[in-house]
Amino acid sequence: xxxxxxxxxxxxxxxxxxxxxxxxxxxxxxxxxxxxxxxxxxxxxxxxxxxxxxxxxxxxxxxxxxxxxxxxxxxxxxxxxxxxxxxxxxxxxxxxxxxxxxxxxxxxxxxxxxxxxxxxxxxxxxxxxxxxxxxxxxxxxxxxxxxxxxxxxxxxxxxxxxxxxxxxxxxxxxxxxxxxxxxxxxxxxxxxxxxxxxxxxxxxxxxxxxxxxxxxxxxxxxxxxxxxxxxxxxxxxxxxxxxxxxxxxxxxxxxxxxxxxxxxxxxxxxxxxxxxxxxxxxxxxxxxxxxxxxxxxxxxxxxxxxxxxxxxxxxxxxxxxxxxxxxxxxxxxxxxxxxxxxxxxxxxxxxxxxxxxxxxxxxxxxxxxxxxxxxxxxxxxxxxxxxxxxxxxxxxxxxxxxxxxxxxxxxxxxxxxxxxxxxxxxxxxxxxxxxxxxxxxxxxxxxxxxxxxxxxxxxxxxxxxxxxxxxxxxxxxxxxxxxxxxxxxxxxxxxxxxxxxxxxxxxxxxxxxxxxxxxxxxxxxxxxxxxxxxxxxxxxxxxxxxxxxxxxxxxxxxxxxxxxxxx
Amino acid sequence: xxxxxxxxxxxxxxxxxxxxxxxxxxxxxxxxxxxxxxxxxxxxxxxxxxxxxxxxxxxxxxxxxxxxxxxxxxxxxxxxxxxxxxxxxxxxxxxxxxxxxxxxxxxxxxxxxxxxxxxxxxxxxxxxxxxxxxxxxxxxxxxxxxxxxxxxxxxxxxxxxxxxxxxxxxxxxxxxxxxxxxxxxxxxxxxxxxxxxxxxxxxxxxxxxxxxxxxxxxxxxxxxxxxxxxxxxxxxxxxxxxxxxxxxxxxxxxxxxxxxxxxxxxxxxxxxxxxxxxxxxxxxxxxxxxxxxxxxxxxxxxxxxxxxxxxxxxxxxxxxxxxxxxxxxxxxxxxxxxxxxxxxxxxxxxxxxxxxxxxxxxxxxxxxxxxxxxxxxxxxxxxxxxxxxxxxx
Numbered sequence: 001x002x003x004x005x006x007x008x009x010x011x012x013x014x015x016x017x018x019x020x021x022x023x024x025x026x027x028x029x030x031x032x033x034x035x036x037x038x039x040x041x042x043x044x045x046x047x048x049x050x051x052x053x054x055x056x057x058x059x060x061x062x063x064x065x066x067x068x069x070x071x072x073x074x075x076x077x078x079x080x081x082x083x084x085x086x087x088x089x090x091x092x093x094x095x096x097x098x099x100x101x102x103x104x105x106x107x108x109x110x111x112x113x114x115x116x117x118x119x120x121x122x123x124x125x126x127x128x129x130x131x132x133x134x135x136x137x138x139x140x141x142x143x144x145x146x147x148x149x150x151x152x153x154x155x156x157x158x159x160x161x162x163x164x165x166x167x168x169x170x171x172x173x174x175x176x177x178x179x180x181x182x183x184x185x186x187x188x189x190x191x192x193x194x195x196x197x198x199x200x201x202x203x204x205x206x207x208x209x210x211x212x213x214x215x216x217x218x219x220x221x222x223x224x225x226x227x228x229x230x231x232x233x234x235x236x237x238x239x240x241x242x243x244x245x246x247x248x249x250x251x252x253x254x255x256x257x258x259x260x261x262x263x264x265x266x267x268x269x270x271x272x273x274x275x276x277x278x279x280x281x282x283x284x285x286x287x288x289x290x291x292x293x294x295x296x297x298x299x300x301x302x303x304x305x306x307x308x309x310x311x312x313x314x315x316x317x318x319x320x321x322x323x324x325x326x327x328x329x330x331x332x333x334x335x336x337x338x339x340x341x342x343x344x345x346x347x348x349x350x351x352x353x354x355x356x357x358x359x360x361x362x363x364x365x366x367x368x369x370x371x372x373x374x375x376x377x378x379x380x381x382x383x384x385x386x387x388x389x390x391x392x393x394x395x396x397x398x399x400x401x402x403x404x405x406x407x408x409x410x411x412x413x414x415x416x417x418x419x420x421x422x423x424x425x426x427x428x429x430x431x432x433x434x435x436x437x438x439x440x441x442x443x444x445x446x447x448x449x450x451x452x453x454x455x456x457x458x459x460x461x462x463x464x465x466x467x468x469x470x471x472x473x474x475x476x477x478x479x480x481x482x483x484x485x486x487x488x489x490x491x492x493x494x495x496x497x498x499x500x501x502x503x504x505x506x507x508x509x510x511x512x513x514x515x516x517x518x519x520x521x522x523x524x525x526x527x528x529x530x531x532x533x534x535x536x537x538x539x540x541x542x543x544x545x546x547x548x549x550x551x552x553x554x555x556x557x558x559x560x561x562x563x564x565x566x567x
Numbered sequence: 568x569x570x571x572x573x574x575x576x577x578x579x580x581x582x583x584x585x586x587x588x589x590x591x592x593x594x595x596x597x598x599x600x601x602x603x604x605x606x607x608x609x610x611x612x613x614x615x616x617x618x619x620x621x622x623x624x625x626x627x628x629x630x631x632x633x634x635x636x637x638x639x640x641x642x643x644x645x646x647x648x649x650x651x652x653x654x655x656x657x658x659x660x661x662x663x664x665x666x667x668x669x670x671x672x673x674x675x676x677x678x679x680x681x682x683x684x685x686x687x688x689x690x691x692x693x694x695x696x697x698x699x700x701x702x703x704x705x706x707x708x709x710x711x712x713x714x715x716x717x718x719x720x721x722x723x724x725x726x727x728x729x730x731x732x733x734x735x736x737x738x739x740x741x742x743x744x745x746x747x748x749x750x751x752x753x754x755x756x757x758x759x760x761x762x763x764x765x766x767x768x769x770x771x772x773x774x775x776x777x778x779x780x781x782x783x784x785x786x787x788x789x790x791x792x793x794x795x796x797x798x799x800x801x802x803x804x805x806x807x808x809x810x811x812x813x814x815x816x817x818x819x820x821x822x823x824x825x826x827x828x829x830x831x832x833x834x835x836x837x838x839x840x841x842x843x844x845x846x847x848x849x850x851x852x853x854x855x856x857x858x859x860x861x862x863x864x865x866x867x868x869x870x871x872x873x874x875x876x877x878x879x880x881x882x883x884x885x886x887x888x889x890x891x892x893x894x895x896x897x898x899x900x901x902x903x904x905x906x907x908x909x910x911x912x913x914x915x916x917x918x919x920x921x922x923x924x925x926x927x928x929x930x931x932x933x934x935x936x937x938x939x940x941x942x943x944x945x946x947x948x949x950x951x952x953x954x955x956x957x958x959x960x
Binding site: 160164297329340341403472476 | 598601611622625626629637640646649650651655674675682687703742746759761778780787788789792935
């Protein structure tokens with residue numbers, strides 16, 4: 001290839017392959033077969049994303065059923081048994097079958113492209129990870145049919161998404177619904193660990209020439225952090241599921257309090273997974289923001305080294321905060337104090353990130369395309385989510401707030417206000433790369449504004465019933481507590497968000513056939529994925545790219561003022 | 568300098584308080600965490616106001632900067648040039664690392680002060696002891712100092728600065744995890760099987776305070792409601808005295824299986840020992856020896872007498888205790904003074920004759936998922952049992 005002797009910009013230019021791939025269109029059967037046996041990171045990424053979007057609709061519908069039930073006090077829309085299944089499945093699905101797969105999907109698609117690689121380090125492991133995750137999702141939903149089991153009780157899991165012991169033991173959860181939950185999470189965990197190993201290996205071993213550690217774009221950096229967290233945090237969860245299954249089938253007593261087991265043990269196992277998990281979900285959202293905000297502000301990210309350090313810092317600190325979910329469980333005052341402090345410490349790196357985004361906007365020329373609109377909403381919402389997080393870390397106040405609707409509002413602010421909003425931003429931003437066509441901007445604006453209105457009606461208002469004493473996971477409530485009107489507003493907002501998501505679904509399908517041609521670089525962006533055609537060929541780059549800075553395409557477009565001159 | 572800091576702290580706290588009060592006025596609630604009536608809840612509330620004020624200031628600051636940046640630095644029409652590229656600044660990065668660290672130190676110290684003072688409070692000699700046992704889906708309250716057991720409605724004396732009488736609770740669970748939460752009195756404390764947790768309250772105002780289970784515990788988690796009655800010292804004394812009487816003292820029902828020797832024992836059924844003595848004396852299944860009893864089984868008469876017979880000859884007594892009778896079950900709520908309570912089924916229904924009848928007939932009508940089974944008795948028998956329950960004052 002001879003790129004060794006060439007200066008970097010020419011190397012990139014050589015890598016610009018903008019001819020679309022023309023091949024014989026196969027029969028339907030061949031196309032489907034191609035998708036099933038594929039080991040291409042881009043196709044697997046798209047499979048992950050589609051799979052997650054389907055479950056997003058499913059779990060979203062479950063949320064709406066929950067909101068109908070809570071519209072009136074003493075409502076009988078669903079039975080308590082059904083309600084408990086609904087919120088258990090809503091939570092489990094959103095975390096394990098929507099959040100993780102969609103983020104892994106984007107990681108799969110983008111990480112190799114952004115570091116100039118032709119595929120992931122282990123393409124077959126990649127395919128295996130996806131298919132075992134897909135199996136786990138289908139297994140979980142098969143519980144609606146198969147969960148009735150030998151004892152004739154229960155269908156879908158109904159023990160809440162954190163499944164506190166000993167409610168999950170045979171004595172309190174007969175039938176097989178809890179078994180479906182445990183096996184499904186276990187299988188999903190294997191897939192997650194596979195993908196995490198793969199991303200780590202890819203980021204650290206597959207980078208193109210010239211991409212030193214300090215030139216890796218922030219998205220791969222954050223995905224490496226996430227993968228590290230997955231490796232450390234998902235393993236205890238998998239272990240806990242194995243222990244639970246031993247209790248249920250082999251007569252173990254890990255969590256069986258009737259035989260001297262410990263309920264707190266489960267809580268520790270679950271949250272030592274569960275809290276890093278929050279960062280597993282939110283760091284990719286940060287990663288999207290790190291790519292989108294600079295491009296639409298037309299400025300380089302402010303404080304790249306601080307951003308990397310903060311992300312890795314969040315990764316480490318987040319491993320030491322799990323017991324802030326357990327301030328009411330009866331830890332000593334010193335234990336409570338320790339986890340108060342460690343939790344508050346997280347706000348330092350997250351604060352650094354927030355201020356760096358603000359500084360990136362500062363002095364830019366901000367373009368308000370749909371991806372940027374979602375990113376801006378994310379910034380405001382993330383600040384609120386972080387501040388309510390600080391309130392919850394105040395352990396003494398947490399005794400009041402814990403397990404109330406305030407907590408529900410807080411973590412939905414993180415999961416929807418930050419993560420889902422950034423996922424939508426990412427969909428609008430990278431859809432042109434994945435399909436070669438732009439998403440409709442007009443529909444995008446409708447989607448955005450309905451989503452913002454619905455989100456704030458639902459989740460701003462949801463804090464208040466919590467402050468007025470409403471616990472989470474209750475299928476109905478008393479009329480005299482002053483929660484009724486608040487719950488009705490929350491429900492209305494939920495339906496507005498539902499409409500917004502349907503508009504997105506329509507836009508995704510409509511634009512695939514009718515959308516404007518995107519071209520290789522519709523946003524005038526700077527990272528390597530925009531240097532190849534849209535959609536990229538199976539081999540990504542005709543010539544292995546060579547980079548000389550963090551923004552290789554900036555260097556190419558501005559030879560008079562290249563970043564490489566400042567590094 | 569120090570007074571200034573205190574002044575600043577007081578003023579921002581007061582501002583937050585004002586805001587929250589306005590919100591609370593708009594939506595009055597008997598379970599608001601901001602209308603507190605007990606020292607721990609007060610301390611938590613003061614801390615929360617301080618934290619709200621600081622986080623509120625941060626939010627106003629950061630979001631105004633964001634709004635300013637978005638408006639000021641929006642791209643103008645027709646301008647296709649790129650803005651100057653800035654890559655970072657060490658000084659600025661340092662400032663927004665160090666300032667948050669200082670804020671966190673303040674927040675942590677404020678938290679630690681309240682945390683240790685509430686959690687590690689010393690128990691005074693005048694304290695009332697209560698043992699709280701969580702069950703799917705109801706509350707058991709035991710008063711070891713008075714040998715009293717009741718369910719779902721906790722009575723405690725009012726406490727004042729002059730005559731402090733705090734209530735110290737030990738909490739545990741008989742089955743799965745629960746959480747005790749009466750927002751106006753204190754934050755929540757979980758109830759775990761195989762473990763004893765502690766919390767305390769010192770309500771300074773009489774009245775009834777509501778709350779409910781705050782840890783998901785199964786199908787009827789939502790209807791595991793909770794009431795705390797704060798009585799004047801006299802009322803409380805009277806209430807305790809009422810609860811200490813056995814039903815044997817209140818109603819000597821001929822034909823009821825009377826535990827001859829235990830008639831004077833206070834609340835005898837609450838003690839395992841006494842209860843066992845009772846059972847060994849009169850096994851529930853043994854034929855009765857009193858002449859008029861055999862007829863009671865067939866009697867259609869709806870009275871407390873026939874009701875007690877049915878109650879004691881059906882499965883009721885395997886789960887329920889009525890002190891002073893053969894009913895010594897401990898799986899369900901103690902019914903000795905059922906009619907002294909305002910609600911049944913852990914607050915799911917008011918304690919009226921109709922609700923009792925409906926509950927005895929089919930608990931799932933009122934509370935689907937409740938662990939009390941429908942006994943499939945005849946309507947007549949249900950009415951007889953209800954008539955009996957109505958006498959348990």
